[in-house]
Amino acid sequence: MAGNPLISTIQYVAGTRSSFLLSEIIRYLDAPMTVDEIYRAIAPELPRLGLAATRRGGDVEINRLLPGDGGRGRTSTFLEKRELPPVLATAIEEYITKKVGKPWDDPVTAERLRKAITAQKDDYWKPLHKRSLRYTKGYSVLGYLAYHFPVYFMQTEHLLLRLFEEGFLKKSMTILDAGTGPGVVPLAIADFFSRLDGVKASVYAIEQSEEHIEAFLSLRDAFVPRGGPVSVKPPKQADIRDPLPAGLPERFDLIVFSNVLGELADRSGDPRAGIVGRFAERLSPDGAILIIEPADEINSTRMRTLAAGLEPAGLVVHSPCPLFRGTACKAPRCWSFATAPAIRPTRLMETLARCDEPYRYINTDIKYSYAVLRRAAIPRDGLRLSSAAKFLQLSKLHLHVGKRVNTMVAKMSGELGDAKTRLFKVCDGTAKAPVYAVLPAFHKTAENEALLSAGYGTVLELRGVLVRYNRAHDAWNLLVNRNTEVREPDRHGE
């Protein structure tokens, strides 16, 4: 049934709302259909889509059933531990021991790992064309395993939970990870899916570095059970700037670019949009592309511009950007990233930290920029909240300086301020300069507390915020005080 526009529409809307009415779908259909006709056409497909239907008077309410609801609790328990799975931590130590022919915690090995980590970090801050490390030498990959792997692995688990909650995970999935390195994403998928009920996946990967592929296979064999719900295939050694290598499936439900596109320099210009566009030709109609980059301003902003500019490739940003106004993002210089609680350092990190500058070798903070893209299956309009019309667009803030206004925004950052002044980036897709919601701690009340507790990407109504322009930063501040009400919109009461 893939490719049926009605099913694609239902899936699209279900990906943005956990519950909606079939009557809401009617206006997006080319040929008019009644609620009953829609219901009859989609009913046989609902279990496959992870959706359930309930009659509501003359209408039908569709609710998202997460695959393996029981798995949600197991995932939360796992994430709350904030710890790389011990089997994987041990597999990394053993791989290092095998590669260097000395114990992983031997002082000489540890010192070489420190050097590799320092060199990688120094390289990272160089301009793209001056970067030298291409993961061709053994120690650069071992340094990656010691320093980056644990955080990126746990970060991927958080992102998979987001995809799960947004309805992107299906009972049977074909996934491709481009620039897989030592297999961070495939291994996290294998781990994440192992906690869900009744889901399975085949995960393919592309990687150019032989050293990374060797590490990938070793960790996979130690960590992913044979015959389990996830089959992790050996990576294809290839350059993602070239046509896709032979031997890969024709269609993927999920294509991931994790910390790779930002690394690509090309003499003839920026190759990233062309690469994503080419991979997107192999995306199933209801599939998603996940792009992940580090949270620093340069990488994050570049990724956001890339994602917003992929419409010519038939891709629209599904999350985390706000879609409730039904408009394409016009925001320049958008620096927005998600955060999650820091992980516990691994035993390997702690061993490396036994030196004069321990902080250099402990990498536990989770901060990442991501975009979920999907095919422009239905008009962007389909995601509009009609109630948004009652709120001031952020593009019109300049007409209301010094006044109190009501706006509808998505929270687009973690805490950017401090204990005295709480500060969050907010967006509605229309602003031409960055906008921040500012809450002085002494103005915090039960009525505005939702600004602090809402998760990244949550849509909020800000009722009664004072508009201020920050000339020094060409940015807008929306001052939340004790009279401001902050709450999530009531999507059914539109």
Ligand SMILES: C[S@@+](CC[C@H](N)C(=O)[O-])C[C@H]1O[C@@H](n2cnc3c(N)ncnc32)[C@H](O)[C@@H]1O
């Ligand atoms: C920073 S690592 C990211 C690895 C993994 N995706 C993660 O998130 O941890 C970047 C990886 O992309 C690979 N890579 C870089 N350019 C590539 C290219 N043009 N084709 C294939 N792989 C590439 C590198 O070899 C490296 O393994």
